[in-house]
Amino acid sequence: MTVARLAIALLLASQAPSSLERTRGIDVQAYCRKVHGDSANVVHRRNEAGSWVCVLRAREYPVDMKDACAVQYGAGYTAIVANQRDSFSWSCVRRRR
16 A cells, blocks of 8 residues: 555544444344343344344244344444344444434
């Protein structure tokens, strides 16, 4: 990378929202166990963002990723998905004030 390209990249990065600092992963297993009890497990049925479910005694409960973020990190966080066709592309971000 040339010095000019590096300078432009740094300038753009300094002006962009600091979303990478605020992005956090979601521990879906921990969320399922907190909401449905220690015996709950998590599965995703297909490689799609909305396919996560908590399973407890053969019953399935859809995972609310926004709630999972709020439970893990506090009410100031919400969920975003980078790719609807990738069940692992969820992350939590701090809500804008």
